[in-house]
Amino acid sequence: xxxxxxxxxxxxxxxxxxxxxxxxxxxxxxxxxxxxxxxxxxxxxxxxxxxxxxxxxxxxxxxxxxxxxxxxxxxxxxxxxxxxxxxxxxxxxxxxxxxxxxxxxxxxxxxxxxxxxxxxxxxxxxxxxxxxxxxxxxxxxxxxxxxxxxxxxxxxxxxxxxxxxxxxxxxxxxxxxxxxxxxxxxxxxxxxxxxxxxxxxxxxxxxxxxxxxxxxxxxxxxxxxxxxxxxxxxxxxxxxxxxxxxxxxxxxxxxxxxxxxxxxxxxxxxxxxxxxxxxxxxxxxxxxxxxxxxxxxxxxxxxxxxx
Amino acid sequence: xxxxxxxxxxxxxxxxxxxxxxxxxxxxxxxxxxxxxxxxxxxxxxxxxxxxxxxxxxxxxxxxxxxxxxxxxxxxxxxxxxxxxxxxxxxxxxxxxxxxxxxxxxxxxxxxxxxxxxxxxxxxxxxxxxxxxxxxxxxxxxxxxxxxxxxxxxxxxxxxxxxxxxxxxxxxxxxxxxxxxxxxxxxxxxxxxxxxxxxxxxxxxxxxxxxxxxxxxxxxxxxxxxxxxxxxxxxxxxxxxxxxxxxxxxxxxxxxxxxxxxxxxxxxxxxxxxxxxxxxxxxxxxxxxxxxxxxxxxxxxxxxxxxxxxxxxxxxxxxxxxxxxxxxx
Numbered sequence: 001x002x003x004x005x006x007x008x009x010x011x012x013x014x015x016x017x018x019x020x021x022x023x024x025x026x027x028x029x030x031x032x033x034x035x036x037x038x039x040x041x042x043x044x045x046x047x048x049x050x051x052x053x054x055x056x057x058x059x060x061x062x063x064x065x066x067x068x069x070x071x072x073x074x075x076x077x078x079x080x081x082x083x084x085x086x087x088x089x090x091x092x093x094x095x096x097x098x099x100x101x102x103x104x105x106x107x108x109x110x111x112x113x114x115x116x117x118x119x120x121x122x123x124x125x126x127x128x129x130x131x132x133x134x135x136x137x138x139x140x141x142x143x144x145x146x147x148x149x150x151x152x153x154x155x156x157x158x159x160x161x162x163x164x165x166x167x168x169x170x171x172x173x174x175x176x177x178x179x180x181x182x183x184x185x186x187x188x189x190x191x192x193x194x195x196x197x198x199x200x201x202x203x204x205x206x207x208x209x210x211x212x213x214x215x216x217x218x219x220x221x222x223x224x225x226x227x228x229x230x231x232x233x234x235x236x237x238x239x240x241x242x243x244x245x246x247x248x249x250x251x252x253x254x255x256x257x258x259x260x261x262x263x264x265x266x267x268x269x270x271x272x273x274x275x276x277x278x279x280x281x282x283x284x285x286x287x288x289x290x291x292x293x294x295x296x297x298x299x300x301x302x303x304x305x306x307x
Numbered sequence: 308x309x310x311x312x313x314x315x316x317x318x319x320x321x322x323x324x325x326x327x328x329x330x331x332x333x334x335x336x337x338x339x340x341x342x343x344x345x346x347x348x349x350x351x352x353x354x355x356x357x358x359x360x361x362x363x364x365x366x367x368x369x370x371x372x373x374x375x376x377x378x379x380x381x382x383x384x385x386x387x388x389x390x391x392x393x394x395x396x397x398x399x400x401x402x403x404x405x406x407x408x409x410x411x412x413x414x415x416x417x418x419x420x421x422x423x424x425x426x427x428x429x430x431x432x433x434x435x436x437x438x439x440x441x442x443x444x445x446x447x448x449x450x451x452x453x454x455x456x457x458x459x460x461x462x463x464x465x466x467x468x469x470x471x472x473x474x475x476x477x478x479x480x481x482x483x484x485x486x487x488x489x490x491x492x493x494x495x496x497x498x499x500x501x502x503x504x505x506x507x508x509x510x511x512x513x514x515x516x517x518x519x520x521x522x523x524x525x526x527x528x529x530x531x532x533x534x535x536x537x538x539x540x541x542x543x544x545x546x547x548x549x550x551x552x553x554x555x556x557x558x559x560x561x562x563x564x565x566x567x568x569x570x571x572x573x574x575x576x577x578x579x580x581x582x583x584x585x586x587x588x589x590x591x592x593x594x595x596x597x598x599x600x601x602x603x604x605x606x607x608x609x610x611x612x613x614x615x616x617x618x619x620x621x622x623x624x625x626x627x628x629x630x631x632x633x634x635x636x
Contacts, residue, residue: 201380
């Protein structure tokens with residue numbers, strides 16, 4: 001066909017694409033499909049056997065597996081819920097404040113709020129563990145200093161608080177990302193449009209609700225889906241702060257930590273790559289469904305505006 | 308009654324003086340055009356009137372009330388922006404209704420006003436469309452409609468036609484003129500286009516470098532310009548300036564130059580513009596100046612041709628070295 005049209009086949013396209021395709025295949029596509037494949041096997045007496053969907057039957061059917069799975073999934077939804085409820089509204093609020101033309105030192109605040117994002121999970125997890133420690137932490141003494149010591153509780157050590165506390169630590173670390181995205185979206189709204197609003201009497205809070213917010217909705221959608229994917233893939237912070245057992249008593253166990261324990265084994269539990277892959281596949285499916293709901297159900301209804 | 312009165316309005320940004328002691332009045336029902344080259348401060352002046360900028364000093368009075376410290380929405384004005392600045396997420400009806408909703412007008416009032424404006428601007432078929440689904444001219448009309456529904460005491464237009472193509476510009480100009488006739492509300496209109504100024508205005512304010520150069524009716528300014536700047540700015544093609552005795556300059560409008568064997572000026576044709584109804588001949592004189600001569604009807608002249616141009620001294624203007632008009636004594 002290339003010869004028929006008299007044009008040479010553009011080999012340079014292949015040559016330039018090849019490195020990226022090869023690397024991406026080696027580190028992403030192959031492991032992904034191999035994980036999906038591994039979920040269909042099991043190993044007995046050092047022989048790998050094809051078992052079809054048996055592993056999934058075990059995961060969802062066997063109470064020893066399914067209870068942990070549903071616990072991790074529910075915890076994961078709570079983790080996501082806290083991010084959507086706290087991180088994103090605060091990010092939007094910070095962006096709205098930052099984009100105020102009369103705010104001084106906006107650049108400083110922007111950088112300061114964004115810095116935790118570039119810190120390692122290990123540092124964040126460890127630092128907060130120290131801050132909140134009832135024994136050496138500064139949180140109890142700080143609360144004591146303002147006379148609120150009675151409010152203090154060992155937040156990371158109590159089953160009812162631990163997951164929420166960790167979610168809020170994660171919010172603290174990542175609130176800079178929605179802030180930056182919304183800030184950029186707010187800056188792209190033309191000045192004349194806001195002035196037209198000013199002439200129409202739409203200023204301050206109503207300018208935000210009636211003009212700015214509808215125009216940044218697509219950015220909020222993107223942030224929501226990034227949060228969803230990030231939260232359902234989360235692992236590091238829980239591991240750094242609470243260890244692989246995601247204590248107390250699995251109260252902070254999310255899909256990532258559950259997968260880690262199953263796949264690699266932890267303490268007395270032996271690693272099982274096949275059950276691990278089964279959990280990984282379930283996680284993949286959950287995220288895929290979530291992203292599809294967003295792409296087909298929500299994003300198509302969000303309008304993007306050209307200014 | 309005076310719709311707008313500016314007294315010694317000054318505006319500085321940092322150390323830059325953008326407006327210098329502007330004083331003017333707009334009578335009730337008057338159409339006033341601010342015209343001047345870019346950077347003359349005309350848009351800033353409009354923004355000061357609107358309240359989008361604060362005057363550094365001086366008084367802004369709208370319908371007799373001093374409004375220096377009044378929010379834009381409370382000044383009784385409505386503004387049409389150059390980029391239209393429509394709300395992209397709202398349809399045409401809601402774009403027009405938003406200001407009224409914000410002011411807590413009743414639904415029946417909102418309906419009535421939007422219907423009235425949409426009928427006036429022939430927007431009835433587009434009320435449920437969003438700005439992105441409209442052409443430039445339609446968007447322009449929505450922007451005007453958004454101003455009309457507020458029943459302002461004073462309309463402000465900031466170069467509203469500059470984003471339209473030439474044919475549409477002429478049409479919209481007529482629509483704005485007829486809108487003014489039917490509403491009988493005062494309008495202030497900013498433009499850099501002297502044709503718009505001449506065709507629309509009851510009164511023109513010519514601005515340069517933040518100063519008022521001259522205020523007057525279009526023909527008054529055309530026939531009796533105060534200085535060389537006003538003389539050169541109004542009229543297309545613009546006035547010819549020829550060095551006369553000493554530092555005095557002679558200004559002659561292109562239509563007042565004619566071809567005559569006994570004329571005072573000789574030169575060579577360097578360009579001919581045939582417009583059908585008119586023919587413009589650009590001539591470089593033997594003294595070095597380039598002048599434009601506007602002839603009525605169609606004429607056959609070629610580049611390179613030698614011509615002699617004449618004019619009537621009674622229809623010429625004299626300007627001194629500083630550009631001020633020397634009145635004929």
